[in-house]
Amino acid sequence: MRHLRRWALNGAAAVALGYILMPLVFVVWLAFFRQEIPSFPPDGYSLKWFAAILDQRKFVDGFRNSLQVGVLATAIGLALGVPAALCLARRPFRLRTPVASLLLMPLIVPGVVLGTSMYVFHVELENGLDVDVLGTFYALVAGHIVIVIPWVVRLVTASLAGLDRATEEAAQNLGANPWVTFWRITVPAIRPGIVAGALFGFVTSFGNLEMSLFLVGPGRTTLPIVILQYLEWKIDPTIAAVSVVQIVLIGGAMLITDRYVKLARVV
Amino acid sequence: MTDAALARGPVVERRRGEGWTAAALITPASIFVAFCLLAPIAILFRFSLNEFVPSKKLMVEALTVANYVKFFTDPYYTTILATTVRIAVLVTAVCLVLGFPLAYVVARTQSRFKHLLIISIVLPLFVGNAVRAAGWMTVFGNKGFFNATLMGLGVIDQPLEIMFTEKAVVIGIIAVNLPFMVLSLQSVIEGIDRSVEEAAFSLGAPPATMFRRVLWPLALPGVLAGTILTFVLAMNAYATPFLLGGPLFKMMAPLVYNQFTQQSNWPFGGAIAFILMTVTLGLTLMANVIIQRRAAR
Numbered sequence: 434m435r436h437l438r439r440w441a442l443n444g445a446a447a448v449a450l451g452y453i454l455m456p457l458v459f460v461v462w463l464a465f466f467r468q469e470i471p472s473f474p475p476d477g478y479s480l481k482w483f484a485a486i487l488d489q490r491k492f493v494d495g496f497r498n499s500l501q502v503g504v505l506a507t508a509i510g511l512a513l514g515v516p517a518a519l520c521l522a523r524r525p526f527r528l529r530t531p532v533a534s535l536l537l538m539p540l541i542v543p544g545v546v547l548g549t550s551m552y553v554f555h556v557e558l559e560n561g562l563d564v565d566v567l568g569t570f571y572a573l574v575a576g577h578i579v580i581v582i583p584w585v586v587r588l589v590t591a592s593l594a595g596l597d598r599a600t601e602e603a604a605q606n607l608g609a610n611p612w613v614t615f616w617r618i619t620v621p622a623i624r625p626g627i628v629a630g631a632l633f634g635f636v637t638s639f640g641n642l643e644m645s646l647f648l649v650g651p652g653r654t655t656l657p658i659v660i661l662q663y664l665e666w667k668i669d670p671t672i673a674a675v676s677v678v679q680i681v682l683i684g685g686a687m688l689i690t691d692r693y694v695k696l697a698r699v700v
Numbered sequence: 701m702t703d704a705a706l707a708r709g710p711v712v713e714r715r716r717g718e719g720w721t722a723a724a725l726i727t728p729a730s731i732f733v734a735f736c737l738l739a740p741i742a743i744l745f746r747f748s749l750n751e752f753v754p755s756k757k758l759m760v761e762a763l764t765v766a767n768y769v770k771f772f773t774d775p776y777y778t779t780i781l782a783t784t785v786r787i788a789v790l791v792t793a794v795c796l797v798l799g800f801p802l803a804y805v806v807a808r809t810q811s812r813f814k815h816l817l818i819i820s821i822v823l824p825l826f827v828g829n830a831v832r833a834a835g836w837m838t839v840f841g842n843k844g845f846f847n848a849t850l851m852g853l854g855v856i857d858q859p860l861e862i863m864f865t866e867k868a869v870v871i872g873i874i875a876v877n878l879p880f881m882v883l884s885l886q887s888v889i890e891g892i893d894r895s896v897e898e899a900a901f902s903l904g905a906p907p908a909t910m911f912r913r914v915l916w917p918l919a920l921p922g923v924l925a926g927t928i929l930t931f932v933l934a935m936n937a938y939a940t941p942f943l944l945g946g947p948l949f950k951m952m953a954p955l956v957y958n959q960f961t962q963q964s965n966w967p968f969g970g971a972i973a974f975i976l977m978t979v980t981l982g983l984t985l986m987a988n989v990i991i992q993r994r995a996a997r
Contacts, residue, residue, distance in 0.1 A: 445801035453824055453878050456835025463838045472843035517729035524722035532730055543936035545953040546973045549960055554740035579736045640828040643938045660830040664943050668837040676831040683826045687819050
């Protein structure tokens with residue numbers, strides 16, 4: 434009877450996991466089809482669709498744009514978010530709770546509201562300042578920084594909470610100034626939080642669709658938008674191959690990060 | 701998901717001069733988010749009170765709630781809101797039922813491969829909604845896996861219409877939201893001491909009673925966090941209804957997008973965005989109160 438229950442529980446868990454993974458499994462399968470139409474069973478298998486990606490400039494450009502925006506937004510997000518997390522975790526001040534909610538707010542504001550409000554704001558700035566804002570690379574990056582910051586703040590704060598203040602005080606007692614203490618003691622100790630914050634921030638930025646839809650300019654489309662616009666017309670092995678490349682890259686990034694900081698502890 | 705550290709607050713007493721350091725650390729990020737997020741939301745709200753001249757596609761400055769009235773008096777729009785809420789509730793319920801066993805197994809497993817299990821739950825989240833919609837399109841199409849298999853087995857003669865129906869959208873959104881539910885539940889279940897479950901069993905409780913009287917009440921914070929997250933995400937789903945629902949199927953987020961890009965109607969689009977946000981927040985708070993009151997009993 435006990436065994437039976439165990440099997441039932443594991444079976445139910447397997448069904449849920451299978452459900453989560455099913456769309457990815459089928460995308461990967463489709464990428465290796467020989468024929469162009471996604472009909473089952475496939476006529477045969479081929480690798481030619483992966484070569485076909487490179488013939489379509491929009492995928493290569495979209496990938497490059499997403500990468501540039503993601504890297505820049507993550508770097509600036511870290512520069513803004515790590516000090517903020519230090520302050521929230523270490524320094525008492527009166528406005529602490531509202532400021533913490535402000536910095537975490539982008540996580541709960543729906544993507545479509547983020548996108549529309551920033552779009553309207555950019556148009557207003559453009560009219561007010563008489564400079565190009567809407568659709569520029571830097572306006573898109575600014576939007577992405579907003580969604581990177583909460584991940585950095587949340588994960589770095591979590592890792593600071595587990596850090597013993599005594600080590601830093603010892604360093605200061607031995608004559609290290611705050612700057613040296615920060616770089617030699619605090620940063621190494623909270624590295625897992627910084628790595629996790631950077632990874633989650635980057636991946637959030639790289640995969641962002643709803644907000645970016647409103648902010649991208651012509652010729653500066655990011656990869657998720659290219660994929661969405663392609664899928665609006667058709668589904669074929671080429672787009673599946675693009676998806677496979679994305680799955681492999683993100684999966685690889687996660688496996689590497691997992692070696693430094695256990696994902697089980699940060700999500 | 702752990703926000704405990706943020707909620708608990710600082711442990712150090714104030715020292716002289718630290719106020720300035722604190723200000724220097726927190727100000728840049730706060731100003732940035734306030735400028736790039738709060739200001740735009742405030743402007744959008746202001747615009748939602750403006751008027752719109754459809755013939756010229758022009759926004760006229762005004763102070764009126766006409767856009768909000770228009771939404772709630774036109775059955776076309778209220779139907780879309782009702783569809784969105786119905787789908788979000790359904791999706792959340794299914795996610796809770798499907799997610800709990802998986803979260804429990806992940807939280808309690810002693811396996812060396814636990815991290816791979818977690819990665820396979822998180823990976824789909826990061827791959828993006830469009831890619832996952834592509835997977836479902838492969839399954840649901842007229843010649844897709846599902847129809848081809850059923851026809852091959854002789855169960856049906858004609859392919860079933862699944863693509864571009866509500867069914868496809870619901871199935872798609874469940875898959876998108878399930879990982880969020882599982883992760884929220886798993887982090888809380890992991891913190892529940894295993895010995896309380898064993899104590900219930902050794903006192904003779906059957907598994908169902910143990911679940912109802914011990915595991916469920918203790919896991920309630922995770923259940924709340926997971927249902928709220930799932931519900932909010934389902935209410936705001938864009939890519940899945942857009943790709944799997946087709947042009948005739950309408951949910952709130954695509955409607956907002958359409959008002960901005962196709963109609964250029966900022967006031968009405970802004971109003972819909974705020975209605976969506978308010979309804980989501982209101983229903984979330986309501987569910988919160990109901991669940992907590994039930995738990996207190």
